[in-house]
Amino acid sequence: TAVGASGLAATAGCIGGGGGGGETITIGSDIPYAPFEYRNEAGDLIGFDVEIAEAVFGEQLDMDYEFQETSFDGIIASLNNANFRVIMSAMTINESRAERVDFSDPYFTAYQTVLLLEGSDIGSREDLQGTSVGVQRGTTGEAAAEDLQEEFGGDLQIESYDQINGAFDALLNNQVDAVINDNTVSASFAAENEEVVFLEGDGVAADRDDAPPYLTLTIEEYGIAFRQDDDDFREEVNGALATIRENGTYEEIYNEYFDG
């Protein structure tokens, strides 16, 4: 039913990597969020973010690094409490977050989209009024649901789950009518569940070349988040991100996960 999600072809292997001496960079992330950060059957951490981290921190900056699992809601507070050095968690750059962290240059474009079960009565954005939607707590999917709720004068029930899989399970079990979440992550889930489909329609991204062929509620960009006193490191990471775009590494990783 969906694009994307060729994720299991990837094998980043170990949880960390890199070379140079010195401190180990810890990367806070909420896992699983396939195809960005999740585990394969062998239990290895893989995904688009995981491979971009290897390219940026391991290869370009020659640093030791490791991922640290943490809940998404509260991930910014945790970064600012110095529990890890950066956040890499398919995190959308937005203004309210930018008051508390600094972001790298954008490294991925995403859209909020609506998942349904096949045969759902919901056929348009307006039909969402009076229904219940599942979201991951603390995400831009939750924010998009709150915007809709306001638009519907409060007539939308929002069920927030600590992890996206909670929302996906609720959809499969008919506990919510829809799930609002990032398009490629939802596409990855839909690809594994035949009964799951996207709500179609023209959305905010309808006139963009790279827009997904279904209703889009927002257009977003992912960034790596840093503490606000970490400018030198952030600049180094921006340089590395630019290099992997120029040298083809980014495209290679992109094609591995998103069908090129």
Ligand code: ARG
């Ligand atoms: N892009 C969305 C946001 O920034 C969802 C990110 C969720 N990421 C995760 N690894 N669970 O709010």
